[in-house]
Amino acid sequence: MNMTQSITATRAAIGVSCWATPVLASRIFGVDVRNDRSAKFYLKLGGTRDLALAAGAGTIPAPGKAQALRIAAACDIADMVATLITRREGNVTKFGTGLWLVASGACLAMTIAAIREQ
Numbered sequence: 001m002n003m004t005q006s007i008t009a010t011r012a013a014i015g016v017s018c019w020a021t022p023v024l025a026s027r028i029f030g031v032d033v034r035n036d037r038s039a040k041f042y043l044k045l046g047g048t049r050d051l052a053l054a055a056g057a058g059t060i061p062a063p064g065k066a067q068a069l070r071i072a073a074a075c076d077i078a079d080m081v082a083t084l085i086t087r088r089e090g091n092v093t094k095f096g097t098g099l100w101l102v103a104s105g106a107c108l109a110m111t112i113a114a115i116r117e118q
Helices: 004-018 023-030 039-061 066-090 094-117
Strands: none
Touching: 004 023, 004 039, 004 066, 004 094, 023 039, 039 066, 066 094
16 A cells, blocks of 8 residues: 555545544544534534545546645644644643644655655
């Protein structure tokens, strides 16, 4: 499996988990959304975004694939910034912040590697 296939599978798994089990997905990352219907909705929106990014990486032919991967990398960077802002506001634990940063950083690293494969 090459890196493009790996990031496609990873993003698809994230997207499906946010749709199928938003409460579990959030609790893994230190956020409890059991009593917040809006948060479940936003997780599903985020899941939709990851499914779209997976579809772009997995189906768009070259040379457009590299552009789709650059857009995905920008989303990963934005996720990391949002995580830090949310932590500063006190809305996520230090542990959750670390998990979000590791997950987004891993996706970013995989995406950069996939861009280099193009």
